[in-house]
Amino acid sequence: MLDKGKISTRQLTIIVALxxxxxxxxxxxxxxxxxxxxxxxxxxxxxxATGLAVLPLYIALGNKYPGxxxxxxxxxxxxxxxxxxxxxFFLAAFPFTMAAFSLRNIGDFMTTQIMPDTPxxxxxxxxxxxxxxxxxxxxxxxxxxxxxxxPWFILLFVCFVIFISPQIKWENILPVLEGGMKPVIGAGxxxxxxxxxxxxxxLMIFPHVNRPDxxxxxxxxxxxxxxxxxxxxxxxxxxxxxxxxxxxxxxxSYALAKKISIGNFLERIEGLMAIIWFFTIYFKLxxxxxxxVIGFAQSLSLKEYRFLTIPLGIILIVYSxxxxxxxxxxxxxxxxxxxxxxxxxxxxxxxxxxxxxxRGKGAAKAAATSASEEQTQPDT
Amino acid sequence: xxxSLAMIAVAAAILKLEAPYLKKRQLTKxxxxxxxxxxxxxxxxxxxxxxxELPNPMRLVHAVYxxxxxxxxxxxx
Numbered sequence: 001m002l003d004k005g006k007i008s009t010r011q012l013t014i015i016v017a018l019x020x021x022x023x024x025x026x027x028x029x030x031x032x033x034x035x036x037x038x039x040x041x042x043x044x045x046x047x048x049a050t051g052l053a054v055l056p057l058y059i060a061l062g063n064k065y066p067g068x069x070x071x072x073x074x075x076x077x078x079x080x081x082x083x084x085x086x087x088x089f090f091l092a093a094f095p096f097t098m099a100a101f102s103l104r105n106i107g108d109f110m111t112t113q114i115m116p117d118t119p120x121x122x123x124x125x126x127x128x129x130x131x132x133x134x135x136x137x138x139x140x141x142x143x144x145x146x147x148x149x150x151p152w153f154i155l156l157f158v159c160f161v162i163f164i165s166p167q168i169k170w171e172n173i174l175p176v177l178e179g180g181m182k183p184v185i186g187a188g189x190x191x192x193x194x195x196x197x198x199x200x201x202x203l204m205i206f207p208h209v210n211r212p213d214x215x216x217x218x219x220x221x222x223x224x225x226x227x228x229x230x231x232x233x234x235x236x237x238x239x240x241x242x243x244x245x246x247x248x249x250x251x252x253s254y255a256l257a258k259k260i261s262i263g264n265f266l267e268r269i270e271g272l273m274a275i276i277w278f279f280t281i282y283f284k285l286x287x288x289x290x291x292x293v294i295g296f297a298q299s300l301s302l303k304e305y306r307f308l309t310i311p312l313g314i315i316l317i318v319y320s321x322x323x324x325x326x327x328x329x330x331x332x333x334x335x336x337x338x339x340x341x342x343x344x345x346x347x348x349x350x351x352x353x354x355x356x357x358x359r360g361k362g363a364a365k366a367a368a369t370s371a372s373e374e375q376t377q378p379d380t
Numbered sequence: 381x382x383x384s385l386a387m388i389a390v391a392a393a394i395l396k397l398e399a400p401y402l403k404k405r406q407l408t409k410x411x412x413x414x415x416x417x418x419x420x421x422x423x424x425x426x427x428x429x430x431x432x433e434l435p436n437p438m439r440l441v442h443a444v445y446x447x448x449x450x451x452x453x454x455x456x457x
Binding site: 182183 | 391394397398401402405407409410413414417418420421422424425428434436437438441442444445446448449452453455456457
C-alpha cells in the first residue's frame with residue numbers, strides 16, 4: 001500500500017460527519033426550500049434515511065475485498081485494463097470533480113460574501129496549498145487533525161443554533177405537507193445524491209481502518225451526525241427566515257448567522273460562524289483530493305504518490321475555475337449533478353457487486369493470485 | 381504575457397523541487413507521469429490566463445442527464 005497509515009473507527013466517524021457537512025451546509029437549505037418550501041425538513045429526513053439505506057451496499061463491496069481499495073478491486077472484478085480505465089474514469093469524474101466543486105464553493109462564497117475584490121484564483125490557490133500540505137503528510141495526520149477540530153466544530157455549531165433559536169417562528173413551517181408528498185420527494189432526490197451518495201468514495205480508505213468489522217457502524221454514525229447537522233441547519237433556516245427567503249438566498253446559513261443578535265452585544269458574528277464551513281470544506285476537500293491522488297497512483301501502479309500532489313493541484317485549480325462559468329451555473333447543474341452522483345455512487349458499486357457475484361470464484365482466484373504477487377514483490 | 385512567464389517560472393520551481401527525488405530513486409515511470417501532468421497543468425493554466433475558451437466537462441454531464449432530470453422534476457412537482 002502507498003500510504004501505510006491506520007485510522008481508528010472513531011476517526012472514520014468524525015471524517016464522515018465532516019465530509020457530509022462539507023460544502024452542503026452552505027447550499028443545501030436553499031435547494032430544499034426551493035423545491036419543498038416549508039416541508040424542507042421532511043425532505044431532509046427522507047434523504048438521511050435513503051443515505052443510510054444504501055450503506056449495506058458499500059459495506060458488502062468493501063468486505064468482499066478486504067485490504068483493497070476501490071481502485072484495486074476494480075481491477076480484480078473487471079480485469080486489468082478495463083478495471084484501470086473504469087477506476088481512472090471514476091476518480092476523474094467523481095472525487096476529482098467533487099474536489100473542484102468544493103474548492104469552487106469556498107471560492108464563490110469568499111468572493112461573493114466576504115472578499116469581493118479578491119480574484120477567485122487567489123483564494124483557490126491559498127486554500128489548495130493548505131490542502132496539499134495535508135495530503136503530503138498522509139492519511140493519519142489528516143485524521144488526527146480532524147479529531148482535534150471536531151469538538152470545536154460541534155461547539156461552534158451548537159452556539160450557532162442556541163444563539164439563533166430566540167428568533168424561531170414556528171408558524172414558518174405551517175402548513176405541513178401543503179403540496180402533498182411529491183415535491184418533498186422531488187427535493188429529496190438531489191439531496192440524497194449530494195452529499196449522501198458521495199460516501200462511495202470512502203471505499204478508497206476502508207483498508208486503512210484498523211477494525212474492518214466495525215466500518216459499517218462508523219459510517220452509520222458519521223452519516224447520522226452529518227445528516228443531523230444538515231437537518232438542523234435546514235430546519236433553522238426555514239424556521240427563522242421562512243421558506244421564501246431561504247429559497248431566494250444563495251447561502252442561507254451565512255444569512256442566518258448574520259441575523260444572530262443577543263442583547264445588543266453579540267452582533268454580526270457571521271465571520272466567526274463561517275469558520276464552521278471553512279473547517280468542514282477543508283476536510284472534505286482534503287479527503288477528496290487525497291483519494292483522487294492516491295487512486296490515480298494505484299490505478300497507474302506508481303510506487304509513490306506525493307509527487308503527484310502539486311501538478312494535479314495546478315490542474316485542479318484550472319478545473320475549479322472552468323467547472324462553472326459563473327456562480328449560478330452550479331445551481332442550474334444541481335439536479336443533473338445529482339443523477340451523475342447517483343450513477344457513480346450507487347449504480348456503479350451495485351454493478352461491480354453484481355459482476356463480482358457472477359464471476360464468483362474466478363474473480364476470487366484472480367484476487368488471490370494478485371495478492372500473492374504483491375507479497376513476492378517486497379517494494380510495493 | 382507576464383502572467384504566462386510567471387506560470388512557467390512556477391512550473392520550473394516545482395520541477396526543481398520534485399524531480400531530483402524521483403531521479404535519485406530511479407523511478408522512471410513516475411518521472412514520466414510527473415512530467416506529463418506538470419506539462420498539461422502548465423499548458424492549461426497558461427490557456428486559462430490567456431482567456432482561451434476551454435471545454436467544460438460539466439456541460440457534457442449536464443447534456444447527458446438533462447432529459448432524465450427534466451422528467452423526474454416534472455413528475456415530482
